[in-house]
Amino acid sequence: MSRKPLQVVGIGNAIVDIMTRCDDVFLAARDLPKGIMRLIDAAEADRLYAAMGPAVEISGGSAANTCAGLASFGAEAGFIGRVADDQLGSIFGHDIRAIGVAYDTAPSTDGAPTAKCLILVTPDGERTMNTFLGASVELGPQDLDRDMIRNAEITYLEGYLFDPPEAKAAFHEAVELAGAAGNKVALSLSDPFCVERHRAAFRSLIQSGVDLLFANEDEILALYEVSDFEEAVAAVRQETTLAALTRGGAGSLVVTPESVTEIAAVPVDTVVDTTGAGDLYAAGFLYGVAMHKDHAACGRLASLAAAEVISHIGARPEALLEDLARAEGLIATA
Amino acid sequence: MSRKPLQVVGIGNAIVDIMTRCDDVFLAARDLPKGIMRLIDAAEADRLYAAMGPAVEISGGSAANTCAGLASFGAEAGFIGRVADDQLGSIFGHDIRAIGVAYDTAPSTDGAPTAKCLILVTPDGERTMNTFLGASVELGPQDLDRDMIRNAEITYLEGYLFDPPEAKAAFHEAVELAGAAGNKVALSLSDPFCVERHRAAFRSLIQSGVDLLFANEDEILALYEVSDFEEAVAAVRQETTLAALTRGGAGSLVVTPESVTEIAAVPVDTVVDTTGAGDLYAAGFLYGVAMHKDHAACGRLASLAAAEVISHIGARPEALLEDLARAEGLIATA
Numbered sequence: 087m088s089r090k091p092l093q094v095v096g097i098g099n100a101i102v103d104i105m106t107r108c109d110d111v112f113l114a115a116r117d118l119p120k121g122i123m124r125l126i127d128a129a130e131a132d133r134l135y136a137a138m139g140p141a142v143e144i145s146g147g148s149a150a151n152t153c154a155g156l157a158s159f160g161a162e163a164g165f166i167g168r169v170a171d172d173q174l175g176s177i178f179g180h181d182i183r184a185i186g187v188a189y190d191t192a193p194s195t196d197g198a199p200t201a202k203c204l205i206l207v208t209p210d211g212e213r214t215m216n217t218f219l220g221a222s223v224e225l226g227p228q229d230l231d232r233d234m235i236r237n238a239e240i241t242y243l244e245g246y247l248f249d250p251p252e253a254k255a256a257f258h259e260a261v262e263l264a265g266a267a268g269n270k271v272a273l274s275l276s277d278p279f280c281v282e283r284h285r286a287a288f289r290s291l292i293q294s295g296v297d298l299l300f301a302n303e304d305e306i307l308a309l310y311e312v313s314d315f316e317e318a319v320a321a322v323r324q325e326t327t328l329a330a331l332t333r334g335g336a337g338s339l340v341v342t343p344e345s346v347t348e349i350a351a352v353p354v355d356t357v358v359d360t361t362g363a364g365d366l367y368a369a370g371f372l373y374g375v376a377m378h379k380d381h382a383a384c385g386r387l388a389s390l391a392a393a394e395v396i397s398h399i400g401a402r403p404e405a406l407l408e409d410l411a412r413a414e415g416l417i418a419t420a
Numbered sequence: 421m422s423r424k425p426l427q428v429v430g431i432g433n434a435i436v437d438i439m440t441r442c443d444d445v446f447l448a449a450r451d452l453p454k455g456i457m458r459l460i461d462a463a464e465a466d467r468l469y470a471a472m473g474p475a476v477e478i479s480g481g482s483a484a485n486t487c488a489g490l491a492s493f494g495a496e497a498g499f500i501g502r503v504a505d506d507q508l509g510s511i512f513g514h515d516i517r518a519i520g521v522a523y524d525t526a527p528s529t530d531g532a533p534t535a536k537c538l539i540l541v542t543p544d545g546e547r548t549m550n551t552f553l554g555a556s557v558e559l560g561p562q563d564l565d566r567d568m569i570r571n572a573e574i575t576y577l578e579g580y581l582f583d584p585p586e587a588k589a590a591f592h593e594a595v596e597l598a599g600a601a602g603n604k605v606a607l608s609l610s611d612p613f614c615v616e617r618h619r620a621a622f623r624s625l626i627q628s629g630v631d632l633l634f635a636n637e638d639e640i641l642a643l644y645e646v647s648d649f650e651e652a653v654a655a656v657r658q659e660t661t662l663a664a665l666t667r668g669g670a671g672s673l674v675v676t677p678e679s680v681t682e683i684a685a686v687p688v689d690t691v692v693d694t695t696g697a698g699d700l701y702a703a704g705f706l707y708g709v710a711m712h713k714d715h716a717a718c719g720r721l722a723s724l725a726a727a728e729v730i731s732h733i734g735a736r737p738e739a740l741l742e743d744l745a746r747a748e749g750l751i752a753t754a
Binding site for chain 2: 104106135136138139140141142143144145154172173174177178181182183185199400402
């Protein structure tokens, strides 16, 4: 099906998640706004970690989770992101390779340790993320595997990369490389606060170099500084060729300048942990695009992957998404 | 209820578990006997890890899991075991303290990294463990917190400690310290292959210094080199004052020279992962002993804790065992 060796290359922060459960009182006592991602420094990471309950370590990172999802669908995916030469870095590298993603960004041998995200999961399944970017900050243009980018039909970028300045430079170069090779560029806005921090840069990039935009409701409202979703939808249809806008349990909307396709969410018995919901939605959608599916089918693959990941702890699929998609008739039986 | 500041001090290997799912073919292809623990060196750990699927890191270690279970029941517990001054060591230290166990063994600053156990969980819920002892080997008499041992009603030792020679020396000194302070000593045999490796030493210790012995069926058969469980029960009743013998789903037997008490297993909907079943059985039983419960009640607390831990991934309780025990009427409502 594919004209290039890779369907997708993801570029993003290489992070190990440190996940624990907590109640709403724990968040309130620390002024942690539920459901968002905030950046913390090493000292604050230490303080918060000391206050957290027993935790579980699971590889994460937004685009990395998406690449893991793509591999689970059976797609050929690569990932570019920087860890340090330490134990958490080894864990990150092992896990992403073990799920079948090509990954060979060299670990940094000095400087900050591997990035970690302290994730607090409340009883409602919502996750509140506190990220120490560590070695991810050191990702720069020198780390780009240019052949990998040229050889991937789609270059997928997480908005979080706009936070570390060197990574942002790598991001821009990757967009140029992909464009020059005739490949598509996809972007996830990642987080409403991330959008607030980098709104102008996102707007400019979306207008010039992005073929496929992922955003949730809060992010798209933040991008266009509006309070009404319909208004945001109208705005994004003027600026992008294709956007997938997620609304949690209310499903998602796939829009182009010419069309609007509504996608229902796949129901889940119990939402255990929403970490990775957006990342896996993107995985399913990108897989559909790479397989030349129509928008409705892309959306259904996306919703299926998101439903799998919110039904358990951790931001990467436990089930083989390829099997789930086949059982649902979304891909042909082998 | 307690005449000493701590109910239990556990001494054992300080290990982080690296857990993944695999099928039986994966075990067979590598000659890994299902359900047992084997020791591996750093090179073999690297080889096996490279072959394993994406994993989750969760703090483990047999006696450490038992101490975590005791804290979850609301008991005062301490732990002695050695990690290295590295990221996995920090994770181990955080998790055991976060669940409420006193832990301040100084991490080793040179030598091997923190111990890790590569755990392969098959679809039947059985776990096959491959342990790289790392810094745990460096635990020695110099690491014993003698006050902690004197101040604990029960000193609990995992049989695995017989593998690293220095730890074995610490083990013997701890038994003497506990005895001299008028405290009880409890021992878990840990694993049938561990019993094979150290049978004579275990026999001698059981006859001289152990007040409470934990063993599963394979371990007690290995200890007495018999093939019949009844024969093993008869043998252990001649050598110990109190033994709790577990038989998985078939329940357990609490025996003394004078009595035999049968304990039913607490039924579990789906056995997800048996890692920690014996450790948590010991936690419940020790909690009962510390609370001066009779053997039947100790056994029910033990079975309740074991049932909780096999219903999810990981060797430490996710639910608060104190709440579960209260709901079952096994401890008084506050």
